[in-house]
Amino acid sequence: MSMADANLLEGGASIEADVCVVGAGAVGITIARELGEAGVRVVLLESGGLSPDEETQTLYDLRSAGYPIRENFMSRARYYGGSCNLWAGRNMLLEPLDAEARPWVEASGWPIPHAEIAGRYARAAAALRLPPIDRFDERTYRPRMSADEKAIFGSGPLRPAISLWAVKPMRFGPAGEKKLRASANVRVLLRASAVRIRLNADGSGVEAIEALTLGRKKLEVRARAFALACGGIENARLLLVSRDKHANGIGNRHDRVGRFFMDHPRAVFGRVLLKKDNRIPLLRGIPLRDGKVQFGIGLTEEAQRAESLLNHYVTLEAEYSEYVAQQYQTFVQTMKVLLRRGHAGSRWKIGRESMSDIPGMIYLLTPKELMPHFVYRWYTTLRRALDPQAGGNARVVVYFCEQPPDPESRVLLGEGRDALGVPRLELRWKIGSEVVRSLLRMQEILAENLARTGLGKLEPGDGEPRFSDASHHLGTTRMSDDPRAGVVDRDCRVHGVSNLYLAGGSVFPAAGHSSPTLTMIALALRLSEKLARETR
Ligand SMILES: Cc1cc2nc3c(=O)[nH]c(=O)nc-3n(C[C@H](O)[C@H](O)[C@H](O)COP(=O)(O)OP(=O)(O)OC[C@H]3O[C@@H](n4cnc5c(N)ncnc54)[C@H](O)[C@@H]3O)c2cc1C
Numbered sequence: 001m002s003m004a005d006a007n008l009l010e011g012g013a014s015i016e017a018d019v020c021v022v023g024a025g026a027v028g029i030t031i032a033r034e035l036g037e038a039g040v041r042v043v044l045l046e047s048g049g050l051s052p053d054e055e056t057q058t059l060y061d062l063r064s065a066g067y068p069i070r071e072n073f074m075s076r077a078r079y080y081g082g083s084c085n086l087w088a089g090r091n092m093l094l095e096p097l098d099a100e101a102r103p104w105v106e107a108s109g110w111p112i113p114h115a116e117i118a119g120r121y122a123r124a125a126a127a128l129r130l131p132p133i134d135r136f137d138e139r140t141y142r143p144r145m146s147a148d149e150k151a152i153f154g155s156g157p158l159r160p161a162i163s164l165w166a167v168k169p170m171r172f173g174p175a176g177e178k179k180l181r182a183s184a185n186v187r188v189l190l191r192a193s194a195v196r197i198r199l200n201a202d203g204s205g206v207e208a209i210e211a212l213t214l215g216r217k218k219l220e221v222r223a224r225a226f227a228l229a230c231g232g233i234e235n236a237r238l239l240l241v242s243r244d245k246h247a248n249g250i251g252n253r254h255d256r257v258g259r260f261f262m263d264h265p266r267a268v269f270g271r272v273l274l275k276k277d278n279r280i281p282l283l284r285g286i287p288l289r290d291g292k293v294q295f296g297i298g299l300t301e302e303a304q305r306a307e308s309l310l311n312h313y314v315t316l317e318a319e320y321s322e323y324v325a326q327q328y329q330t331f332v333q334t335m336k337v338l339l340r341r342g343h344a345g346s347r348w349k350i351g352r353e354s355m356s357d358i359p360g361m362i363y364l365l366t367p368k369e370l371m372p373h374f375v376y377r378w379y380t381t382l383r384r385a386l387d388p389q390a391g392g393n394a395r396v397v398v399y400f401c402e403q404p405p406d407p408e409s410r411v412l413l414g415e416g417r418d419a420l421g422v423p424r425l426e427l428r429w430k431i432g433s434e435v436v437r438s439l440l441r442m443q444e445i446l447a448e449n450l451a452r453t454g455l456g457k458l459e460p461g462d463g464e465p466r467f468s469d470a471s472h473h474l475g476t477t478r479m480s481d482d483p484r485a486g487v488v489d490r491d492c493r494v495h496g497v498s499n500l501y502l503a504g505g506s507v508f509p510a511a512g513h514s515s516p517t518l519t520m521i522a523l524a525l526r527l528s529e530k531l532a533r534e535t536r
Contacts, residue, residue, distance in 0.1 A: 001036070001183050001185075001186045001187070001188060002186075002187050002188070003187075003190065004187075004188070004189060005189075005191050006045075006190060006191050006211065007191055007217055009217065011218060012218050012219070013219045013220075014208075014219070014221075015187075015219065015220070015221045016221075016222050016223070017041050017043040017221060017222075017223045018040045018041040018042065018223060018224050018225070018535040018536075019031075019035055019040055019041075019042050019043075019223055019224065019225045019226070019227060019531055019535055020042070020043050020045065020209055020221040020222075020223040020225075020226045020227070021035075021042055021043070021044045021045070021226075021229055022044075022209060022226070022228045022229060022238070023045070023046065023047070023082065023228065023230035023234070023504075024044050024045075024046035024081065024082065024188065024229075025081065025082020025083060025172065025229060025230075025231060025504070026081075026082060026083075026084045026172045026520065026521060026524075027082075027229040027503045027504040027520050028044060028227075028229035028503070029081070029172045030127060030521055030524040030528070031227055031524050031531070032188075033183065033186070034524075034525060034529075035186075035528055035532055035535075036183030036185040037183055038532035038536060039532075039536055040185060040531065040532055040535050040536055041187075042186045042187065043186075043187050043189065043221050043223065044186060044187070044188045044189070045189050045192045045193075045194055045209065045221060046079075046080050046188060046189065046191075046192065047059065047078055047079075047191070047192065047193040047230075048077075048078045048079030048080055048190065048191065049080065050173065050190065051079060052077060052078075052079050052085070053079070055214055056078050056079065056191070056193075057072065057077075057078050057079075058072075058419065059078060059193060059418045059419065059420065059422075060072045060076050060078050060234070061424065062233070062414065062424055062425040062426065062427050063414045063415070063424065063425070063426045063427070064427050064429070065427065065428050066409070066427060066428035066429040066430050067429040067430060067431050067467065068429075069263070069429055069468075069469040070468065070469055070471060074086075074471070075469065075471040075473075076473075079173075080188075080190060081172045081173025082172065082231065083231065083471065084169070084170060084171055084172045084173075084517070085173060087169055087471075087517065089166060089168075089169025090163045090165060091125070091130055091163060091164045091165065091166075091515060091517065091518045092136075092162065092163050092164075092513075092515045092518065093118070093121060093133075093136050093162075093518065093519075094114070094117060094514050094516075094519045095114075095301075095311065095512055095514065096114045096118075096301075097301050097304060097305075097311065097512075098110075098114075098311060098402075098511070098512030098513075098514070099112075099113070099114040099117070099510070100114075102304075102305075104308035105310065105404045105405075105434075105510070106404065106405070107260070107404075107406075107407075107485075107509070107510075108404065108405065108509075108510045109509065109510065110509050110510060111480055111481045111486075111509070112479070112490050116526065117526075118522075120522040120525045120526055121518065123522075123525055124519075124521035124525060125164075125518065127170075128166060128170045128517070128518060128521060129166040129167070130164050130165075130166050130291060130518075131164055131166075131288060131290045131293075135162075135164055135288075135291075135293060136162050136164065137162075138153075138159070138160050138162065141162075141295075144282065144286070145282060146279035146280060146281060146282075147279070148279050148280055148453070149279075149280055149283060149295070151453040151454075151455060152283075152449060152453060152455065154453075156452075157299055157300050157302070158297055158298070158299065158300065158445065158446070158449055159298050159299070159300045160295040160296070160297070160298065161295070161296035161297065161298030161313035161513070162293065162294075162295060162296075163293070163294045163295075163296060163515070164292070165291050165292040165293075165294075166290075166291050167290060167373040168373065189211075191213050191214065192211040192212075192213060193212055193214075193422075194209050194228075194230070194238060195210055195211060195212050195241070195420055195421070195422050196209075196241065196242050197209055197210075197238060197239070197250055197500065198220070198244075199246075199250065199497070203245035203496075203497075204496065204497065204498055205497060205498045205499050205500075206226045206499055206500045207222065208220040208221060208222045209226060212420045212421075214420070223499075224499060224534075225501065225531055225534065225535055226499060227501045227503050227531065228500070228501070228503065229502075229503040229504050230504075231505070232261075232472075232474050232475070232476060232504060233427070233473050233476060233506075235476065235477050235504060235506040236257050236258040236411055236425075236476035236477055236506060237411070237413075237422070237423075237425050239257045239487070239494070240252065240257055240258060240412070240413050240425075241413070241422055241423055250494060250497060250500070251477065251487045251488070251495055251496065251497060251500075252487070253483070253496065254483060254484045254485075256407075256477075256478070256484075256485070256486055256487050257487055258412050258476050258477075259408075259476070259478075260405040260406065260409065260410070260476065260509075261409045261410050261411055261427065261428075261474070261475055261476050262403045262404075262405060262409065262474040262475040262508070262510075262511040263403060263469040263472050263473060263474065264400055264401060264402070264403065264469070264470040264472045264511065264513060264516075265401045265435055265467035265468075265470075266398065266399065266400055266467060266468050266469070266470050267398070267399045267401070267439065267461075267465035267466060267467050268317075268396050268399075269397060269399055269443070269460075269461030269465040269466075270396075270397045270458060270459055270461035271319060271395060271396050271397060271458075271459050272316055272397055272450065272456050272457070272458050272459070273393060273456050273457050273459065274393040275393070275456055276393060278393065278455060278456065281384070282294070282295040283295050283296075283297070283315070283316055284316075286380075287373070287380050287381075289377075294315065296313040296314060296315045296400065297313060297314050297316075297446065298311070298312070298313035298513070299311065299312065299445070309438045309442070310401065310402040310404060310434060310435060311402040311512050311513045312399055312400065312402060312442050312513055313400050313513050314397050314398060314399050314442065314446065315398045315400070316395035316396070316398075317395060317396050318395060318396075319395060319396050393456070397446070397458070397461075399442065399465065400513050401435050401467070402435075402438075402511055402512055403432075403435060404432065404434055404435075405478070405510055405511075406432055408428070408430050409429055409430035409431075410427075410428050410476070411425045411427050411428075411476055412425065412426055412428070413425065413426070436464060436465065443458065443460055443461070446458055447460070470515075472505065472515065472516050473505050473506070474506070474508040474511050474516060475505070475506065475508050475509070475511065476506045477494075477502050477506040478506075478507060478508065479492065479507045479508070479509050483495035486509065487502070487507075488501070488507050491527075491530055492507055492523070492527050501527060503520075503523065503524050503527050504520050504523075504524075505520055507523065
């Protein structure tokens with residue numbers, strides 16, 4: 001691999017490759033690595049450098065005009081390694097029902113069978129350095145489930161929703177670089193932001209990607225195939241701003257680009273008072289030799305079908321006193337900056353003011369992230385031996401919700417331009433009433449279960465739940481066999497453009513409730529196989 005700062009290239013350079021990948025996040029790095037190993041010559045264009053800087057991060061600024069989402073610098077990182085420089089590292093599987101067309105969820109259904117994704121989960125898990133994927137199987141944990149957990153999941157509409165973490169969250173930058181370095185076929189150009197996709201004369205194929213540096217140096221990459229991996233929001237932006245051949249942007253003849261924006265709305269709503277001698281080790285999370293597992297409480301397929309519910313799950317998190325919360329907040333933020341090398345220069349300070357939601361923050365940064373893994377394991381074992389109910393018997397209920405596809409939840413070109421002259425986006429995130437209905441029903445089901453099993457009592461949340469996003473940006477260039485209904489086909493190729501492919505969360509046609517990165521990597525592997533076949 002070679003890696004260079006695009007500012008050092010000659011102005012107006014035209015570079016050739018078999019495949020041009022745009023965006024060096026988890027997805028782009030995976031594709032470049034796979035193709036490089038398969039003998040394909042790749043140019044990987046990355047907007048940022050090797051560490052965060054405020055000027056580049058500002059290129060992501062957008063106007064949020066719908067349901068509020070986290071500030072730019074909290075929810076995306078525009079430098080080598082992408083948002084996985086910030087991520088919490090939770091991994092879950094997309095479930096078979098999530099990929100099905102469900103009559104009660106409008107516009108649901110993936111055009112590819114779930115097996116196409118599932119068949120690549122083992123390799124995707126290895127890329128994320130996760131424990132083997134049989135650890136997603138409930139049966140693996142039966143011997144470790146407590147009597148209380150067996151009672152919750154024993155019968156009825158609840159089942160475990162399993163999350164796995166690696167020993168350390170995979171930061172694709174430094175780790176991915178090592179593997180990429182081994183590949184002579186990959187050329188990484190840093191500080192090169194793609195600003196336009198140039199189509200050929202009849203608009204049926206891409207001729208080149210045009211890029212600019214913040215120092216206004218111009219370059220272009222010509223290739224046989226192009227894969228955009230700029231994240232779930234930016235992929236749509238690049239299509240929308242490239243208008244010289246198609247007035248509404250590329251792939252947008254039917255006004256689908258940017259629509260169906262989804263995230264996983266998250267709400268801290270209500271609390272549970274557990275019986276005194278409760279034992280819920282898996283629900284609290286168990287450190288493993290090679291990672292960590294936590295059970296959430298999810299809904300069975302039968303329950304979703306019977307009551308037309310969305311796929312939600314909840315976790316029961318420790319409740320802290322206000323004083324402890326304040327101390328913890330300061331400590332966590334300091335550690336976060338140290339461990340994650342800062343968000344985007346000084347702007348992370350603004351985050352301090354908006355992060356008053358302690359349970360939400362605990363989700364973002366658990367002790368697991370603060371300590372070396374072996375210390376974390378000792379700490380957990382010791383703490384549980386000395387004080388099995390540490391944190392008290394009161395637990396807050398955190399809901400992780402499925403957001404159904406909705407064309408009115410969208411990104412579109414907004415007002416103003418960024419420092420490179422690219423039009424900025426407006427984001428109209430819309431959370432429909434179906435989400436609230438499913439959440440409230442889930443709350444009732446959980447309350448009934450806790451009362452029936454004698455494990456505790458649920459105190460419902462007050463009024464309507466207030467959601468925050470999970471930085472899972474999905475759906476804006478959705479996959480569909482029908483060009484009138486989606487932007488890419490089942491091969492992730494933009495309808496009507498023979499050599500343009502999209503990768504990452506933007507192609508998800510339905511979101512389920514699962515943290516999406518593992519599935520994005522599985523899809524990236526699938527796309528790499530296709531591109532390797534076609535361009536080798
Ligand atoms: C705080 C936080 C916590 C998270 N926790 C989890 C979690 O626990 N589990 C989970 O599954 N997911 C989590 N996520 C989401 C996860 O980080 C994303 O799903 C993942 O990073 C997406 O990878 P990507 O490569 O598609 O996009 P990105 O990581 O966004 O990478 C896109 C890359 O493209 C570059 N780029 C953008 N525009 C251009 C352009 N025009 N030209 C050139 N380059 C460009 C960017 O600089 C970036 O490097 C979290 C995210 C955040 C922010």
